[in-house]
Amino acid sequence: MKRPNPEPCRESDIGKFEIVSRDGAARIGKFHTIHGVVNTPTLLPVINPNIRTIEPRDMWDVFGVECLITNSYIIRNSENLSKEATEHGVHSLLNFPGAIMTDSGTFQSYVYGDIEVEPEEIIEFQKSIGVDIATMLDVFGKPNLNFEESQKIVEETVSRSEISIKTANGMMLNGPIQGGLFPELRALSAEKMSGFNFTIHPIGGIVPLMEKQKYPELIKIISSCRHLIPPSRPVHLFGCGHPHLFAIAVAMGVDLFDSAAYALFARDDRLIMPWGTEKLENITEWPTASKTFFGLSPEQIKSYPKEERTKILAEFNLEISMKEMAKVREAVRNGKIWEYVERKSTEHPSLEKATKLLLEYSDDFEFMNWVKDSTRVQRKRGVLWSKNISNHPYVKTSKELIDSNLNQPKRDAFGNNVNKEEWDIVLIHGVQGPWRMKCKELIQNIFSKFENIQIFLQTPIGIIPYFLEDLNPFSHINGPDEIWDYNKDDLKLKYNSLTIIHGLTTPKKAVEQLINSDLELSDKELNEEDLENYIDTYSIISKTALFTGLNFEVAEEWLSNSSYLKGGTNRIRNVFDSEGEHILSPRLEDGGISLTTIGAKKLYDFYNNKQCNIPIIIIDEGAVPFVSKGRNVMHGFINSVNGKLKPGMPCLIIDTENNLIAHGISNCTNSEAIELKKGIAVKIKSGIK
Ligand code: GUN
Numbered sequence: 172m173k174r175p176n177p178e179p180c181r182e183s184d185i186g187k188f189e190i191v192s193r194d195g196a197a198r199i200g201k202f203h204t205i206h207g208v209v210n211t212p213t214l215l216p217v218i219n220p221n222i223r224t225i226e227p228r229d230m231w232d233v234f235g236v237e238c239l240i241t242n243s244y245i246i247r248n249s250e251n252l253s254k255e256a257t258e259h260g261v262h263s264l265l266n267f268p269g270a271i272m273t274d275s276g277t278f279q280s281y282v283y284g285d286i287e288v289e290p291e292e293i294i295e296f297q298k299s300i301g302v303d304i305a306t307m308l309d310v311f312g313k314p315n316l317n318f319e320e321s322q323k324i325v326e327e328t329v330s331r332s333e334i335s336i337k338t339a340n341g342m343m344l345n346g347p348i349q350g351g352l353f354p355e356l357r358a359l360s361a362e363k364m365s366g367f368n369f370t371i372h373p374i375g376g377i378v379p380l381m382e383k384q385k386y387p388e389l390i391k392i393i394s395s396c397r398h399l400i401p402p403s404r405p406v407h408l409f410g411c412g413h414p415h416l417f418a419i420a421v422a423m424g425v426d427l428f429d430s431a432a433y434a435l436f437a438r439d440d441r442l443i444m445p446w447g448t449e450k451l452e453n454i455t456e457w458p459t460a461s462k463t464f465f466g467l468s469p470e471q472i473k474s475y476p477k478e479e480r481t482k483i484l485a486e487f488n489l490e491i492s493m494k495e496m497a498k499v500r501e502a503v504r505n506g507k508i509w510e511y512v513e514r515k516s517t518e519h520p521s522l523e524k525a526t527k528l529l530l531e532y533s534d535d536f537e538f539m540n541w542v543k544d545s546t547r548v549q550r551k552r553g554v555l556w557s558k559n560i561s562n563h564p565y566v567k568t569s570k571e572l573i574d575s576n577l578n579q580p581k582r583d584a585f586g587n588n589v590n591k592e593e594w595d596i597v598l599i600h601g602v603q604g605p606w607r608m609k610c611k612e613l614i615q616n617i618f619s620k621f622e623n624i625q626i627f628l629q630t631p632i633g634i635i636p637y638f639l640e641d642l643n644p645f646s647h648i649n650g651p652d653e654i655w656d657y658n659k660d661d662l663k664l665k666y667n668s669l670t671i672i673h674g675l676t677t678p679k680k681a682v683e684q685l686i687n688s689d690l691e692l693s694d695k696e697l698n699e700e701d702l703e704n705y706i707d708t709y710s711i712i713s714k715t716a717l718f719t720g721l722n723f724e725v726a727e728e729w730l731s732n733s734s735y736l737k738g739g740t741n742r743i744r745n746v747f748d749s750e751g752e753h754i755l756s757p758r759l760e761d762g763g764i765s766l767t768t769i770g771a772k773k774l775y776d777f778y779n780n781k782q783c784n785i786p787i788i789i790i791d792e793g794a795v796p797f798v799s800k801g802r803n804v805m806h807g808f809i810n811s812v813n814g815k816l817k818p819g820m821p822c823l824i825i826d827t828e829n830n831l832i833a834h835g836i837s838n839c840t841n842s843e844a845i846e847l848k849k850g851i852a853v854k855i856k857s858g859i860k
Contacts, residue, residue, distance in 0.1 A: 172232060172233075173232055174231060174232045174235075176207075176268040177206055177207025177208070177237070177268060177269055178207060179204075179205045179206065179207065180203035180204060180205065180207065180208060181203075184203040184849060185203055185204060185205060185343075186203065186204075186343050186370050187202075187203050187403075187848050187849040188200055188201070188202050188203075188211075188403055188404065188405050188426075188847070188849070189201050189203075189806070189847065189849040189850030190402075190838070190839070190843070190847065190850055191850065192503065192504050193503065193545070193818060193838075194422075194502070194503045194504075194505075194506045194507070194508040194509075194546070194547075194565070195422070195508070195509075195542050195543070195545045195546035195547075195564045195565065196397070196398075196422065196423060196424035196541065196542045196545050196546075197212075197421045197422050197423075197424065197503045197508045198211070198212075198424070198426065198503070199211070199212075199500055199503050199504060200212075200405065200426055201849075201850075202238075202270075202405055202426075203849070204238075204270040204303045204304070204343075205270075205303060206262065206268065206269050206270040206271070206303055207237060207268075207269055207270060208237070209237045209238040209269075209270050210237060211405060211426040211427060212417070212421045212425065212426050212427065212428070212496060212499065212500060212503075213237065213238065213426075213427060213428070213496060214412065214417075214427075214428045214429065214430055214492055214493060214496050215236075215238050215239050215240040215272060215427060215428065215429040215430070216230055216234075216236055216239050216240070216429070216430055216433060216434075216489060217239070217240050217241070217242075217412075217429050217430060217431035217434070218239050218240070218241040218265060218267075219241075219242070219245070219431070219434070220241055220242070220245055220246050220249070220252050220264065220265065221245065221249065221252075222434075223265075224433075224434040224437065224438075224481060224482060224485045225433075225434070225482065225485050225486060225489060226266070227239060227265040227266055227267035228266045228267060228268075230267065230489070231267055231268055231269055234489055234490065234493055235493065236269065236493070237269045237270060238269055238270040238271070238272060238303075238427075239265075239267060239269070239270075239271060239272070240271075240272040240273065240274060240429045241261070241265065241271065241272075241273055241274075242273060242274045242276070242278075242279075243273040243274065243275060243276070243293060243296055243297045243300065243302065243305070243306075244274070244275060244276030244279055244286065244288060244293065245279075246261070246264070246273075246296075246300065247288070247293070247296050252264060256300040257299050257300055260300060260301035261273070261300040261301055261302050262301065264300070270303040270304070271302050271303050271304075272302065272303065272304040272305075272306070272345070272429075273297050273300075273302045273304075273305055273306060274306045275293045275294075275297070275305070275306040275307060275308045275309070276288055276293055276308060277306070277308055277309050277310065277311050277347070277375070278311065278378070278410075280310075280311060281311035281313070281378075288308065289308075290307060290308040290331045290334060290335055290338075291334055291335070291338045293307075293308050294307065294308075294335050294338040294339050294342075294344075295338055297342070298338075298339065298340070298342050302342070303343060304343040304344070304345060304370060304371060305339060305342055305343065305344050305345065306344070306345040306347070306373070307328075307331060307332065307335035307339075307344060307345065307346060307347070308331060308335070309328040309331070309346075309347040309349060309375060310324045310327045310328050310349065311324075311349070311375065311376055312324040312325070312349035312350055312351045312375065312376035313351065313376060313379060314351050314352050314376065314377075314379050314380055314385075314388065315379070316351050318353055318356070320351075321349070321350055321351035321352075321353055321356050322353075322356055324349050324350075324351070324376075325349050325350050325356050325359060325360045325363070328347065328349050328360070328364075329360070329363045329364065332346060332363075332364065332367045332369075333367065336367050336368050336369070343370035343371070344368075344369050344370055344371075345369065345370070345371045345372070345373050345407065346364040346367055346369030346371070346372050346373075347364070347372070347373045347374070347375035347376075347409065348360045348361050348364055348372055348373070348374045348375060348396050348400075349375050349376050350376070350392075350395075350396070351376060352388060352391070352392070354391060354392075354394075354395035354396075355395075357374075357392055357395040357396040358395050358396055358399055360396065361396035361397075361399035361400050362399055365399065365400055365401055365404075369404065370404060370405075371404055371405045371406070371407055371427065372400045372404055372405075372406050372407070373406075373407035373408070373409040373427075374392065374393060374396065374397075374406065374407070374408055374409060374425075375409045375410075376409075377389055377392060377408065377409065377410060377411065378409070378410040380392075381410060381411055381413065381416075384519065384521045385521065386416070386419075386519070386521040386522050386524065386525035387521065387524050387525045387528050389411075389416075389525065390419070390423070390525040390528055390529055391528070393408075393420065393423045393424075393425065394423065394529070394536075394538035394539075395538070397423055397424045397425070397538065397541075398424070398537065398538050398541035398542075401842075401846050402840075402842055402843045402846050402847060403843075403846045403847045403848060405426035405427055406424060406425050406426050406427070407425070407426065407427035407428070407429070408420050408425045408427070408428050409429065410429065410431075411425075411428050411429070411430075412428055412429055412430020412431065412432040412433070412492065413430075413432060413443070414443060414444075414445045414491060414492050414495035414496075415445065415446055415447060415495075415515060415518050415519060415522060416522070417495055417496055417499045418499050418502065418508065418511050418512045418515045419512050419515065419516075419522070419525065419526060419529070421499050421503065421508065422508045422509060422512045422542075423529070423538075423542070424542075428496075430489075430492055432488065432492075433485050433488035433489040433492055434481075434485045434488075436448060436484070436488055437480075437481045437482075437484035437485035437487075437488055438481050438485075440452065440480070440484065441484075442454070442484060442487060442488065442491075443487075443488040443491050443492060444458065444459060444491060445459070445491060445494070445495045445498075446518040446519075447518060447519060451469065451472065451473060451480075451484065452473070454469045455469060456469065457469065459491065461487055461490055461491065462490060463483060463486045463487040463490050464483075464487060467483075472484070498511075499511065505552065506547070506550045506552065506565065507552075507554075509530075509563040509564060509565065510554065510555055510557065510563070512526060512529075513526060513530070513557050513558070513559055513563075514557075527559075530559040530562045530563070531559070531562060532562065539564065542564045543564045543567060543568040543571070544568075544815075544817065544840055545818060545840055546564045546565050546568045546818070547565065547568075547817070547818045547819030547820075548565075548568055548569045548572050548817070548819060548820065549569070549642075549643050549761040549762065549763045549819055550565070550643060550644075550761060550819070551643070551760045551761050552643075552647070553643070553644065553647030553648060553649055554566065554644045554647065554648055554649070555648075555649050555650065556631060556648055556649060556650025556651070556654055560631070560632060560648070561631075561632050561633070565644065566632050566644055569642075569643075569644055569645070570632060570633045572717065573633070573635055573636075573639065573642075573645075573717070574633070574663060576713075576716060576717045576723070577636070577663060577664055578713070578716065578723035579591045579594060579625065579664065580625070580709050580712075580727070581724070581727060583622055583623055583624060583625075584618045584619065584624070584697055584701070584702055584705040584706075585622050585693065585695055585697055587622055587623065589623050591664075591665060592665040592666065592667065593623060593666075593667050594623055594624070594625045594664075594666045594667060595621065595623050595624050595625075595666070595667050595668045595669075595670070595690055596624075596625055596626075596627060596662065596664070596666045596667075596668065596669045596670070597617050597624060597625070597626050597627070597670050597671075597672055597685070598626075598627045598628070598629055598634065598657070598662070598669060598670070598671045598672070599613070599614075599626060599627070599628050599629065599637075599672055599673075599674045600628075600629035600655060600656055600657040600671060600672075600673060600674065601629075601655055601656055601657070601673040601674045601675060602655055602673070602674025602675060603646075603648070603652075603655050604628070604630075604640060604641070604645070604646035604647070605640065605641060605646060606628055606637065606640045606646075606674065607640055607641070609674065610674045612678050613672075613674065613676065613677075613678050613681055614626060614637065614706075615678075615699070615702060616678035616681060616682060617672075617678075617681060617682075617685070618697070618702055618705070618706070619693075619697040619699075619702055620682055620685075620692055620693060621685060621690050621691070621692065621693055622693045622695070623667070624690075625637075625666075627662060628640060628645075629655065629656070629657050629658065629660065629671075630645040630646070630648065630655070631648050631650065631654035631655060631658075632644065632645060632648065633645070633660055634660050634662050636713060637706075638706070638709045638710040638712075638713040638714075639710070639713055639714065639717070639762070640710075641759075641762040642714075642761075642762035642763075643761045643762055646762065655674075657671050668688060668689070668690070670684060670685055670688045670690070672684060672685075707733075707735055707743060708730060708731060708733060710743075710757075711730055711733060711735075711743070711746050711755075711757070711764075712726045712727050712730045712731070714757065714762070714763070714764050715730060715755065715764060718763055718764055718820060718821060719764075719766070719774055719783060719785045719821055720783055720784035720785045720786075720814070721774065721777055721782065721783040721785070722777075722782045722783065725777060725782040725783070729748065729773070729777075730746070730748065732748075732749040733746050733747060733748055733749070733754075734746075734747045734751070735747070742757070742759060743756075743757050744756060744757075748773070752769045753767050753769065753770075754766070754767055754769055754770035754773060755767060755770045764821075765856065766821055766834055766856065767857075768834070768857045768859055771821075771823060771831065771834035771856075771857075771859070772831060772859070774823065774834075775823055775825075775831045778823070784814050785814065785821060785822060785823055786812060786813065786814035786815055786816045786817075786820070786822045786823070786837070787812070787813040787814055787822065787823050787824075787825055788804060788809055788811075788812050788816070788822055788823070788824050788825070788837075788844065788852070788853060789809070789810040789811045789812070789813070789825055789826070789827060790804055790808050790809055790810055790824055790825075790826065790832075791808045791809070791810055791827075792826065792827060793808065794808035795826045795832055798824055798832055798833045798855060798858060799832040799833060799858045799859060799860050800858045800860070801833070801855055801857055801858035802855065802858070803835070803851045803852075803853060803854055803855050804824060804833070804835070804851070804852045804853035804855065805849075805850070805851060805852060806839075806843075806844070806847040806848055806849055806850050806851075806852045807847075807848045807849065808852075809844050809845060809852060810827060811845075812841050812844050812845065815841060816837045816839060816840055816841050816844055817837060817840065818837055818838055818839060818840065819836060819837070820836065820837055821834065821835070821836055821837075822834070822835060822836070822837045822853060824853065824855070831859055832858065832859050832860075833853075833855050833856075833857065833858045833859055834855070834856055834857065834859070835853040835854050835855040835856050836853065836854045836856065837852070837853050838850075838851055838852055838853060838854060839852050839853075
């Protein structure tokens with residue numbers, strides 16, 4: 172069945188990359204070319220123009236391939252191929268309607284030694300055959316070279332960049348990052364190559380590591396340079412085509428992969444499975460379902476003549492590779508890329524080591540801090556318990572936000588003012604949320620029978636204040652019951668006393684336990700309504716301070732006399748300040764908050780009084796009429812950013828004269844806000860005329 176040819180992208184969009192969905196550094200993107208949109212992350216099958224194991228047109232029609240990669244050096248060196256390509260273009264030569272990337276001969280120089288072509292010549296040739304994305308003639312930095320040799324290669328590649336860009340004269344160009352096994356050289360290479368007008372940055376020189384399955388080395392290379400590449404340029408892992416590496420590389424911010432493995436392995440009677448390779452001779456039953464082998468047994472395939480067998484094995488290999496990439500994209504869309512990475516890590520000891528290296532990071536690991544900065548602190552779904560869950564960027568970034576905002580209320584439920592160090596803390600453990608339902612009576616008894624009490628909750632990923640009890644991911648972790656038990660996680664607060672109570676303890680027993688801990692029963696009465704109001708108020712204060720960067724004490728002052736509109740299950744729908752204005756609404760699905768226009772205006776006042784550090788985006792004049800009417804802020808129209816933007820967190824939009832014109836939820840980080848030129852930067856909640 173023929174699939175329609177792609178629609179060319181708008182001329183002004185060619186070469187632009189937009190992020191449409193993300194999970195931290197992992198991004199679902201759209202890369203715009205004359206031969207259609209390339210949806211990323213994706214795998215570019217390698218086509219050897221001399222041996223077309225699978226016809227490129229079939230790749231488009233049957234496998235849904237949107238971009239492939241071939242070799243301009245091979246085409247140039249063949250009289251027939253070169254003639255056809257120069258006369259009719261590379262798309263006609265290959266009979267492929269999608270985007271075509273070409274490599275430059277660098278890999279041939281690595282395999283065969285010297286090659287006979289100059290940097291300008293190969294760019295000119297790629298231009299003459301109409302490729303979408305060409306590659307400069309970089310120097311392949313083998314991992315066995317020493318520092319000085321690797322440095323020379325980085326410098327030589329950098330020194331060829333300017334002439335390559337000039338010769339390309341507007342054609343999109345790959346600017347590979349070299350540097351062997353030396354993190355400082357990889358970083359240097361990324362910094363220098365980013366300074367030129369390249370469209371894509373492949374990370375090169377890694378094939379020998381892939382062949383020897385040296386995955387920890389590969390991970391070290393990516394983590395030394397990925398975060399230094401401008402966010403507007405897709406990153407390609409040159410020569411990485413094995414499906415078991417897709418998830419970890421995508422989680423680290425890689426957008427493009429290429430694979431010759433599907434054809435090379437097929438020629439060798441080997442099958443690419445999502446978990447590794449298998450020899451056809453060892454297979455009795457298919458261990459995975461596929462369209463390619465549907466209705467065919469391994470015995471039948473084994474009996475095929477060599478050429479026919481190679482073709483069908485290559486089709487299977489490509490099908491499985493494309494399917495794995497789809498699975499990875501789904502994990503990104505669902506915010507589960509790190510869960511998937513950890514699950515995949517068991518497929519190979521080297522992959523396990525690489526994953527461990529990445530997930531057992533220290534606080535000064537620049538790359539992982541960059542990943543955390545790109546990660547939302549909230550999302551709708553729960554998380555699955557796993558060995559390293561506390562280090563998953565989503566969990567870690569949420570926990571760090573809470574830990575850096577561990578504020579003590581100034582009063583207890585009775586209205587007594589309590590100094591920060593005088594609180595008696597009760598830590599409830601052993602029970603999974605929602606605690607407001609599961610431990611309702613217990614909580615009510617503790618709060619209303621003792622003064623100076625604050626309640627905290629033990630979750631498998633750290634302690635949280637009771638006032639933030641519905642916050643994702645803390646309240647939504649799926650795993651065995653034991654993970655909710657007290658685990659000696661330090662409460663980084665000063666306090667007078669700490670009592671640990673199991674969440675299933677009866678209120679009577681809990682009261683006894685507290686008395687045994689030397690706490691005195693209060694002689695004051697606290698009615699249920701006052702207690703409910705206390706919990707509601709501090710939950711709103713805590714969330715507002717947490718998500719908007721409002722100083723906690725200022726939030727207490729602003730919100731202490733709030734009133735609430737509640738829904739059927741007695742949960743707050745709308746919050747009104749002391750003047751009766753609807754300022755925000757809690758989001759039930761993830762424990763966050765949504766500001767109203769009045770709430771946003773109030774926060775902007777606090778910001779101007781230096782009491783709030785909510786990030787502010789200053790947009791171009793031309794975009795003001797649209798954004799002030801509630802249209803989203805698009806990349807390319809941002810002037811500057813004050814404060815720190817974080818995907819999923821609120822921000823305010825002002826014009827160049829400091830007028831507040833809208834508020835919304837950021838999709839991006841600061842560098843993305845400035846550098847991306849296409850896509851939605853901020854999803855606007857409402858415009859302010
Ligand atoms: N193919 C695989 N690795 C490389 C590399 O480092 N540079 C280029 N140009 N092509 C490659």
